Amino acid sequence: MADATLRPGAVPLRFLKMETLSYLSAPAAVFWTFVYPIALFFILNTIFGGGESPSGMGLTYTDYLITGLAVMTILSTALFGFAAVLVDMRAQQNLRILGFMPFGKFGFYIGFVGSRMLILAVFLTAFMTGFGALAPDATTIGAARMVLVLAYLMCGAMALIGVSLVLTTFITKTATAQALANIINIPAIFLSDLFLPAILFPVPLFTIISHGPFYLFVNQVRSLFAGQTHLTDAFPAMVVMLVSGVALTLWAGRRAKWHA
Amino acid sequence: MNIAIAQPDIEAAEVDTGRASRDQSWITCEDVSYRAGDGFDLVIPHLALLAGGKTALVGGNGSGKTTLLKLLLGDLTADSGTIALQGAARGLFDVAGRQALGVQLQDTGFNPVYRVRDIFAVNAACRPFVDPVILELMGIPEISRRRFGALSSGQKQRVQLALALAHHPEFAVFDEPTSNLDPAYEAAFVELLNRLSQEVSGFTALYISHAAKVVETCDQVLILARGRVETHAALQDVVRQTFGSRAALFEAAPEVLSSIAASLPQGCVLQRGPGRLRAFGEAALTDAALSLAQTHPLTRFSSWKTCAADILEDLNNG
Numbered sequence: 001m002a003d004a005t006l007r008p009g010a011v012p013l014r015f016l017k018m019e020t021l022s023y024l025s026a027p028a029a030v031f032w033t034f035v036y037p038i039a040l041f042f043i044l045n046t047i048f049g050g051g052e053s054p055s056g057m058g059l060t061y062t063d064y065l066i067t068g069l070a071v072m073t074i075l076s077t078a079l080f081g082f083a084a085v086l087v088d089m090r091a092q093q094n095l096r097i098l099g100f101m102p103f104g105k106f107g108f109y110i111g112f113v114g115s116r117m118l119i120l121a122v123f124l125t126a127f128m129t130g131f132g133a134l135a136p137d138a139t140t141i142g143a144a145r146m147v148l149v150l151a152y153l154m155c156g157a158m159a160l161i162g163v164s165l166v167l168t169t170f171i172t173k174t175a176t177a178q179a180l181a182n183i184i185n186i187p188a189i190f191l192s193d194l195f196l197p198a199i200l201f202p203v204p205l206f207t208i209i210s211h212g213p214f215y216l217f218v219n220q221v222r223s224l225f226a227g228q229t230h231l232t233d234a235f236p237a238m239v240v241m242l243v244s245g246v247a248l249t250l251w252a253g254r255r256a257k258w259h260a
Numbered sequence: 261m262n263i264a265i266a267q268p269d270i271e272a273a274e275v276d277t278g279r280a281s282r283d284q285s286w287i288t289c290e291d292v293s294y295r296a297g298d299g300f301d302l303v304i305p306h307l308a309l310l311a312g313g314k315t316a317l318v319g320g321n322g323s324g325k326t327t328l329l330k331l332l333l334g335d336l337t338a339d340s341g342t343i344a345l346q347g348a349a350r351g352l353f354d355v356a357g358r359q360a361l362g363v364q365l366q367d368t369g370f371n372p373v374y375r376v377r378d379i380f381a382v383n384a385a386c387r388p389f390v391d392p393v394i395l396e397l398m399g400i401p402e403i404s405r406r407r408f409g410a411l412s413s414g415q416k417q418r419v420q421l422a423l424a425l426a427h428h429p430e431f432a433v434f435d436e437p438t439s440n441l442d443p444a445y446e447a448a449f450v451e452l453l454n455r456l457s458q459e460v461s462g463f464t465a466l467y468i469s470h471a472a473k474v475v476e477t478c479d480q481v482l483i484l485a486r487g488r489v490e491t492h493a494a495l496q497d498v499v500r501q502t503f504g505s506r507a508a509l510f511e512a513a514p515e516v517l518s519s520i521a522a523s524l525p526q527g528c529v530l531q532r533g534p535g536r537l538r539a540f541g542e543a544a545l546t547d548a549a550l551s552l553a554q555t556h557p558l559t560r561f562s563s564w565k566t567c568a569a570d571i572l573e574d575l576n577n578g
Binding site for chain 2 (some may be wrong): 089
């Protein structure tokens with residue numbers, strides 16, 4: 001008989017490891033999270049780089065792309081690497097037996113959410129610091145400001161993942177989850193000033209776009225990147241995003257079922 | 261084609277196995293009804309599965325076995341009535357209660373990318389102990405480095421069975437536990453059940469199974485037919501009252517079988533099929549059947565003590 005002392009946190013840590021490895025071995029997840037934003041950066045920066053940012057703020061187009069694509073990565077990861085994956089695992093009955101093991105749902109969800117947050121944090125740090133240092137027209141910002149930008153991005157990621165988790169509690173079919181992810185993702189990435197300048201759109205459309213949550217979020221990120229907004233200004237929004245993300249995750253975690 | 265078999269007068273009865281009383285029921289259903297979208301309905305006025313007992317849930321296709329299991333596990337909600345586990349509605353399935361629970365279900369699995377060793381690491385992280393002998397018997401060490409999605413159906417089944425049993429659960433639920441296992445692992449599973457019955461005080465289990473070896477390990481049998489409990493009684497009682505204690509099978513030309521049927525002792529229950537005759541009765545049947553086998557041209561003859569396999573054979577023959 002192999003006796004063991006139960007360690008609090010051991011189950012979430014196990015799932016954190018398993019889900020991180022699982023994510024990194026899924027070609028679609030790797031493409032959308034890592035390859036797509038990097039490829040898009042090279043393509044767009046090669047074609048349109050060298051000028052000023054369409055959003056102003058004293059940034060270059062390269063800065064505009066770096067910040068916009070970072071937000072795009074968060075969005076696509078939350079939708080395709082999180083909501084769709086979770087719904088599919090449930091639809092395939094891949095969570096069913098976990099429901100009979102002696103740990104709460106949060107034992108799994110903390111590991112599942114944590115793995116995505118960890119992957120995003122590592123990638124965004126590498127993406128922003130890497131291109132910030134290597135891209136010819138990128139603005140070099142100090143470590144403190146970079147940390148603030150990354151912290152703001154991660155707070156936004158937490159809020160988005162919370163929303164995604166809530167969506168998964170209402171959806172039982174993989175096809176529905178994927179369709180909904182596309183319905184949200186496509187207009188969000190094209191109409192939120194992430195890499196396609198919103199200023200180019202007709203005024204009535206721009207007026208609508210400029211009130212969208214992703215537009216407001218990416219502009220705040222750029223403002224932080226440009227040094228126009230400081231921690232004291234951004235802190236309330238960060239707290240709101242973080243707390244709402246955690247609250248949504250807790251609510252959805254309680255409501256979530258192990259089976260479709 | 262079956263000849264009508266006298267049903268035991270123990271239908272839907274609560275069985276006293278001498279090990280537990282009614283207030284020690286593990287599962288209790290009262291006035292449960294459930295109607296599926298396709299018109300199938302399951303109605304259970306009263307059902308009590310006693311703690312300490314091992315129950316085989318059997319029935320033909322569409323009899324309601326899976327529906328009943330889903331109701332018990334909370335995958336479906338009954339239209340009316342109450343289902344209680346351990347005296348509280350589904351109380352067994354709270355986190356603490358799951359320490360005493362083992363479950364294996366068909367058509368379930370894990371993230372296909374998870375490695376087997378990681379799945380068992382999660383299991384070990386949330387259990388006070390696991391029994392490495394059970395993991396060995398289910399052949400887990402040899403597949404521990406592989407991803408769950410790369411396993412064969414039999415290997416996946418072994419993973420589930422090991423997870424369900426390695427912590428020596430007091431209560432266990434199995435849905436076709438041996439359906440994908442090869443004979444060696446089927447025997448190992450039966451050996452495990454017998455071992456747990458001896459080592460775990462009050463080991464209680466519910467099996468949906470079509471495997472005679474598994475059903476033989478049970479002390480009760482619950483037979484469902486068309487969404488109703490047809491029989492719920494001690495396994496040996498059902499076998500004895502339905503089939504008697506002895507059975508014989510004759511395969512021969514139709515006229516030979518007719519001659520044998522006419523010569524068998526009175527009171528034997530006969531089942532006639534194309535080219536075959538099965539006879540059920542008491543001890544006198546064996547001697548008579550042997551004598552007839554020696555004097556008639558048969559292509560095949562066998563004689564045996566009646567057992568759970570006869571119930572399953574009868575269900576398979578409709």
